[in-house]
Amino acid sequence: MLDITEIKNVLPHRYPFLLVDRILEVIEGEKVVGLKNVTTNEEFFNGHFPGHPIMPGVLILEAMAQVAGVGLLKSVDKPEDKVPYFGRIDNVRFRKPVQPGDQLIIEVEIVKLRGKVGKVEAKAFVDDEVVTEATLTCAIQDK
Numbered sequence: 528m529l530d531i532t533e534i535k536n537v538l539p540h541r542y543p544f545l546l547v548d549r550i551l552e553v554i555e556g557e558k559v560v561g562l563k564n565v566t567t568n569e570e571f572f573n574g575h576f577p578g579h580p581i582m583p584g585v586l587i588l589e590a591m592a593q594v595a596g597v598g599l600l601k602s603v604d605k606p607e608d609k610v611p612y613f614g615r616i617d618n619v620r621f622r623k624p625v626q627p628g629d630q631l632i633i634e635v636e637i638v639k640l641r642g643k644v645g646k647v648e649a650k651a652f653v654d655d656e657v658v659t660e661a662t663l664t665c666a667i668q669d670k
Contacts, residue, residue, distance in 0.1 A: 528552070529597070537597050539610055539670075543570055546590035547633070550597055559598030559635045563590045567627035582625035587659045588616065591649040594633040595663055599645040602637065608670055614644065615664035623658040625651075631658070643667045 529537070529550035538545065552560040565582055572580040596611035603609060625631065632652045639646040643666055651659040 534597065537600050537606065538593055540593060544589070545593070546586060547593045547597070550594070551632075553598060553601050556602045556640060557637055559594055559601070559637075561590075561594035561597065561633045561635075563631040563633065565625055565627060565629045565631060569627070572627060580627050582629075584619075584621050584659065587621075587625060587631070587651055588619065588661060588663075590631060591633050591635065591651055591659065591661060592663055592665065595635045595637075595645070595647045595649055595665060598635050598637055598647070599640060599665055599667060602640055602645075603667055609667050610670050611645070611665045611667055613663070614666045617662040617664075619659070619661040621659050623653065623656060625653060625658055629653045638662075 546563055547561045548564050549562045551562055575583050599611055600606040635647045635649045637647050645665045647663050649661050649663055650657050
């Protein structure tokens with residue numbers, strides 16, 4: 528398990544764009560599970576949408592990518608010298624809106640990690656129900 532301080536040691540993201548609060552599980556080269564508490568204080572809720580707050584899908588994808596990034600970086604040599612970038616997003620499905628008070632549990636399975644390219648299958652859950660799923664491809668680059 529990684530707390531927020533340890534996550535900051537792995538990922539380059541910072542407020543307001545660090546979208547993972549805790550890593551619950553890492554099985555190196557195989558799987559990573561992360562948590563994002565979605566609070567009413569998130570700045571994006573002011574405009575998306577007033578009176579009917581919904582977490583933007585692109586930010587759910589970003590949270591999924593950040594969890595994937597932790598898993599991928601924990602699986603390469605010298606992770607402190609690397610940074611993950613989006614390379615491709617496929618098969619995205621938004622199944623249910625995410626609202627303030629929800630807790631996203633993001634499960635990422637590492638499908639392939641070869642050289643500087645990692646491919647993962649990611650799912651985000653709220654109350655054990657899939658809300659978003661996608662295939663993400665990341666490029667692991669030197670800082």
